[in-house]
Amino acid sequence: MYIYDSVKKEKREFIPLQEGKVSLYVCGPTVYDDAHLGHAKSALVFDLLTRVLRANGYDVTYARNITDIDDKIIKKAQEQKREIKEITDFYTDSFHSEMALLGVNRPDIEPKATESLEAMFAMMQKLIDSNHAYRTEEGDVYFDTASDSEYLSLSKRVQEEDERQERVESSSLKKNPADFALWKSVKDDSLTFDSPFGKGRPGWHLECSAMIEKHLATDDAPFAIDIHGGGADLLFPHHENEAAQTRCSSNHALANYWMHNGFVNINGEKMSKSLGNSFFLKDALKEYDAEVLRFYLLSTHYRSNFNFNTEDLTIAKKRLDKIYRLKKRLFGLADNSDTTEFQTKLLEALSDDMNVSSALALIEEMLSSANETLDTAGKHKALKKETISNLKYIETLLGFGVKNPYEYFQFGVDDATQEKLATLIEQRDAAKKEKNFEESDRLRDEILAFGVNLMDTPVGTFWEKI
RNA sequence: GGUGCCAUCGCCAAGUGGUAAGGCCGCAGCCUGCAAAGCUGCUAUCCCCAGUUCAAAUCUGGGUGGCACCUCCA
Structure with a gap:
């Protein structure tokens, strides 16, 4: 298994911290809002990663957090005069159901920020004790970036004096403009949490570090976890800050591999939002088959930018x-469980930094x-079994072709239309039998007008939604 | 301004030293009453220039052109 490490900027052989485990x-x-295509992409990429790791025999523990403490959530709650929890529950549920439609398996652990406050307090206290964080007069707690010699080692950014000056906020009591909040003290009665540091809310970056420490980290390894993933935009500042927090509050670095x-x-x-072209997943799912979206979003390399059109x-x-046509061709037949050469090669391609194009x-x-x-005469019993086994392998590894092939080709066609189509096909078959091709072609045009394709096969005539 | 990524057939897209995968479109053919589906065949020397090498799309330098991050963001 090879993984491109986006911090070391090279493809590295994957060696887990603990043998056999990831x-x-x-x-x-x-x-705070509906999931858009970007959320879908990220979820799909790491869903595929866990599938590939598991196919390679690793025992994977996959955690993906739910950020349910955030200023945007609070703002929305105030605007809509709804309870915070009502909003976070609503969008958490819709996220889950939309991901399920895309065939994204649920992570093993889904920690919520609201359930991980104790871990955040513990980490914050350690940072304060070791002089990596400080409290201001206003009650905020900041991470002291100057105290961490390795700060910015992840994103390889260079902090310049000009930039520092530029970003100084007049009201800030930060020692250094680059310092980021671990705890924001809140005086009003919006969503606040009690903490040893007073009333307030945790900083976004602290959440992830604390949850990793709580749920995944092992003490005796040089890294808390094997792989840390996320969108490309999170490298700075989010992951940079996460790494700093973990590094300075424990005896290990955060992650061995970054994706x-x-x-x-x-x-x-x-x-x-400013361009007004946010594409919500729920809207895409109304128009397109969820599995087509899955296939499409996964069809190019995960690291490239994806141009949806x-x-x-x-x-x-x-x-x-x-894939579905071949599945239809072999529908109802039993498979053969032997591993084929195709399967070995497929796993090999995906194990090379998830080379989906090769796959x-x-x-x-x-x-x-x-x-x-199959086009040639003969029973091809062995090939059929092997092919079904291959198709099943594709289903498990990539999540492509998981549906009933007949239902797949009927996406978006209502029952009434399906009945009409069945009747028209019957009439056309009758006309064909009488060699009344003028009538059968007329009926075919009528059928095609429903936006479907028609195909005559040895076992009958079928239609497919285009 | 800083940091980094990218440039492969009409379109999408693999390939990071050994002589260009795959898909869409197109053309020709097989099959078909005709189609559709399926199958077969055909279609690029890799942005430009220079260098390293027996050998480069693949490495180095320079150019040109895109893009991302540096503020919340998957």
Whole structure:
């Protein structure tokens, strides 16, 4: 298994801290709004990673947090005059159900910030005790970046005097403009938590470090966890700060490997609220089959930026269709459980820093070769079993082709239309039997007008939603 | 301004030293009553310049052109 380490900036062989075990932590969503395509991409990438690690025989513990303490959540609660918990529960639930539709497996641990306060307090106290953090007169607690000689080693940023000056806030009591908040004291009656440091709210960065320490870290290793993942934008300042907190409050560094997934752009533009082109997952799911979205979002390398557009999405559907057509061709037959050469190669491709493009090339070669043999006369009993086994392997490893193939091709077609189509196909078959091709072609045009494709096969006529 | 990434067929996209995967589109053919689906065949020398090497898309230097982060962000 090879992983590109986005801090060391090179592909490294993956060697776990503990033999046979992997601890993985990924920064999850802040639950104040619906998930957009970027959240989907990140969740899918690390879902694939856990699948590949497990296929390689590792015992994986995957944690992804839910940030349910945040200024944006509080703001939304105040605007909508709703309880904080009502908002965070709502968006946590919708996140879960949308991810489930995409075939994203639930992480093993999903810690919430609200449930991890004790761990945050403990870490903060250690940082204060070791002079890596300080309290201001206003009651805030800041991390003292000057106290950490390795600060900025992750993002390789260089702090310049000009920049420092620029970012000084007049009211701030920070020693250094780069210092970030561990605890923000709050005087008003908005969402606050009691702590040994007074009433207030924890800083965002502290959350992740504390939860990793609480749920995943092992004491005797040089790193708290094997792999830390997240979106490319989180490297600075979020991951930089996380790493500093962990490093300065414990005897280990944070993560041995860092993985950052690329961004999802919409038609070449960055998704953002100011551009008004945020693409919510729930809207995409109304228009497109969830598995097509899964396939599409995973079809290019996780580190590249992803340019979402409907043309490429249509191509992704065509590619997934091919898997389902072969599945349909072999529907209902039993598989053979032996590991095939195809399966070995597929896992090998995905174990090379998740090279999905190579994996898809292997899959499409396998599909072509299987179809070619099935096109020739004969029973091909062994090949059929092997192919079904291959398809099942693809389902498990990549989550492609998991549905009933007949239902897959009926996405978005209501029952009434399906009945109409069945009737029209019956009439067309009758016309064909009488060799009344003029009538059968007329009926075919009528059928195609429903936005479906028609295909005559030896076992009957089928339609597929385009 | 700082840091970093990228540039491969019309489009999407692998490949990081040994002579260009795969998909979409297109063309030709097989199959089909005709189609659709499926199958077969055909289609690029890798942004530019210079260098290293027996050998470079792949390494080095320079250029040009994109993009990201540096503020909350997956």
